[in-house]
Amino acid sequence: DQQVKQNSPSLSVQEGRISILNCDYTNSMFDYFLWYKKYPAEGPTFLISISSIKDKNEDGRFTVFLNKSAKHLSLHIVPSQPGDSAVYFCGMNYGGSQGNLIFGKGTKLSVKP
Amino acid sequence: DAGVIQSPRHEVTEMGQEVTLRCKPISGHNSLFWYRQTMMRGLELLIYFNNNVPIDDSGMPEDRFSAKMPNASFSTLKIQPSEPRDSAVYFCASNLSPGPLHFGNGTRLTVT
Numbered sequence: 031d032q033q034v035k036q037n038s039p040s041l042s043v044q045e046g047r048i049s050i051l052n053c054d055y056t057n058s059m060f061d062y063f064l065w066y067k068k069y070p071a072e073g074p075t076f077l078i079s080i081s082s083i084k085d086k087n088e089d090g091r092f093t094v095f096l097n098k099s100a101k102h103l104s105l106h107i108v109p110s111q112p113g114d115s116a117v118y119f120c121g122m123n124y125g126g127s128q129g130n131l132i133f134g135k136g137t138k139l140s141v142k143p
Numbered sequence: 144d145a146g147v148i149q150s151p152r153h154e155v156t157e158m159g160q161e162v163t164l165r166c167k168p169i170s171g172h173n174s175l176f177w178y179r180q181t182m183m184r185g186l187e188l189l190i191y192f193n194n195n196v197p198i199d200d201s202g203m204p205e206d207r208f209s210a211k212m213p214n215a216s217f218s219t220l221k222i223q224p225s226e227p228r229d230s231a232v233y234f235c236a237s238n239l240s241p242g243p244l245h246f247g248n249g250t251r252l253t254v255t
Binding site: 064066071072073074075076079119121129130131132133134135136 | 147176186188198199234247
């Protein structure tokens with residue numbers, strides 16, 4: 031059974047608007063959460079992370095929110111740009127390492143000019 | 144910074160053949176990970192090494208899969224014999240624990 035779920039395989043947003051990508055998990059032991067972005071024919075690249083002691087982390091246009099009680103993670107991109115079009119993976123783990131992550135299946139974001 | 148280097152980028156082979164995928168991690172990183180990406184299962188961790196020692200290989204699907212890390216700058220993932228269901232993109236990643244993973248660009252394996 032999947033421990034990490036990204037229920038929306040795809041999302042389309044207009045340039046300049048907000049993109050919200052969601053991720054749900056089942057294991058309450060997870061304590062570190064990350065988002066990766068992947069362009070075609072490239073490997074995933076790290077975007078932003080959050081530990082379980084926080085509920086929000088912001089880096090420029092990207093903000094990650096963590097709702098531990100709901101076991102829900104989200105990524106907000108404001109404003110969205112065409113260059114943000116990619117597949118976004120949420121990944122998580124426990125034990126303080128950012129390494130051996132369990133990933134969702136990804137959400138393909140398309141930002142229309 | 145050259146990043147994580149994987150070779151080959153593409154591999155096409157026939158069922159039953161041996162396949163070897165190669166990875167050079169970022170210099171100074173102490174952990175190395177092999178992931179596989181498929182449509183059905185997404186990105187799944189196969190095995191990871193810390194200081195060249197295999198720590199967790201519970202994700203390796205079968206005995207046909209093996210991985211080695213003979214030194215800090217090189218790792219291989221071998222499939223013998225290969226089967227069509229092994230077709231996937233295989234990613235290698237490294238990090239300086241506990242930092243984030245840095246992925247290579249992957250090897251797309253097709254087994255016919």
